Amino acid sequence: MMRVYETDRLRLRELDDTFAETVLRYYEKNRDFLQKWEADRQEHFFTLEYQANRLRQDLELAKAGNLLKLWLFRKDAGDEAPTIGCISFSHIIRGIFQSCILGYKLDQEEIKKGYITEALKKGIDIIFNEYRLHRIEAPIMPKNKASIRVVKKLGFECEGIAKKMLKVNGKWEDHIRWVLLNDQV
Numbered sequence: 001m002m003r004v005y006e007t008d009r010l011r012l013r014e015l016d017d018t019f020a021e022t023v024l025r026y027y028e029k030n031r032d033f034l035q036k037w038e039a040d041r042q043e044h045f046f047t048l049e050y051q052a053n054r055l056r057q058d059l060e061l062a063k064a065g066n067l068l069k070l071w072l073f074r075k076d077a078g079d080e081a082p083t084i085g086c087i088s089f090s091h092i093i094r095g096i097f098q099s100c101i102l103g104y105k106l107d108q109e110e111i112k113k114g115y116i117t118e119a120l121k122k123g124i125d126i127i128f129n130e131y132r133l134h135r136i137e138a139p140i141m142p143k144n145k146a147s148i149r150v151v152k153k154l155g156f157e158c159e160g161i162a163k164k165m166l167k168v169n170g171k172w173e174d175h176i177r178w179v180l181l182n183d184q185v
Contacts, residue, residue: 002059005070005126007118012070012087016059019083020052023071026083026107027051033108037144040170066092068126072106072119084110087123089136098134098185100127104147117150124154128182135182139165139175151178 002014015023027034028046035041044050061067069088073081085106092100102123106116127133138156140147156178164172 003070005122006075007122009075010115010119010122011073011075012119012122013073014059014062014069015055015071017052017055019071020048020055022083023055024048024051026085029082030105030108034105036169037105037141038169039167061090065094065131066090068092068100068123068131070119070123072115074110074115083107084115085119087116087119089123089127089131089133092131092133098132100131100133100136102136102138111146117153120150120154124180128184132185133182134185136180138178138180140178141168141173141175148176148178151180154180156180 002016004014005012024046027041031041031046058067058069062069067088067090069086069090071083071086073083085104087102087104089100089102102120104116104120124136127136136156138147138151139162140151142148142161157180159177159179162175162177165175166173
């Protein structure tokens with residue numbers, strides 16, 4: 001069963017492959033906007049088949065306990081509303097590490113409305129209290145001032161810069177490593 005969570009203004013949902021069209025529309029609409037922040041996307045990424053496969057893979061990773069990916073929907077937009085983005089806690093490592101990597105994206109028309117902060121507060125609560133993880137790491141490019149503001153607001157602390165950490169939009173980019181710790185585990 002796919003998990004669904006709610007905040008004041010949002011519904012956060014795991015999605016299966018029946019939502020491939022919804023996700024594809026999100027990526028098509030935000031293609032140019034997301035390009036400067038994400039890996040290069042080949043044309044096959046923007047197909048229904050690719051998105052359906054990816055949603056199936058995400059659910060398999062979730063079942064194995066390696067990923068929590070929640071797509072965001074505005075409550076006030078109704079049941080047929082488009083997704084406005086997602087948050088993900090990936091690369092979940094257990095054992096002595098008890099850690100994950102945070103990622104998130106939002107529709108370009110929905111930025112600066114507090115939706116990502118609201119969704120991340122709920123996601124962090126889930127990761128710390130249900131998954132019982134100790135550490136969330138959020139790698140952010142220094143030029144992504146909006147994301148830095150979000151993680152600072154949520155209490156993340158800077159651990160330093162990882163040189164040429166991720167290949168974004170065809171270029172190896174430095175990333176600031178922002179970390180939030182759960183002292184309850």
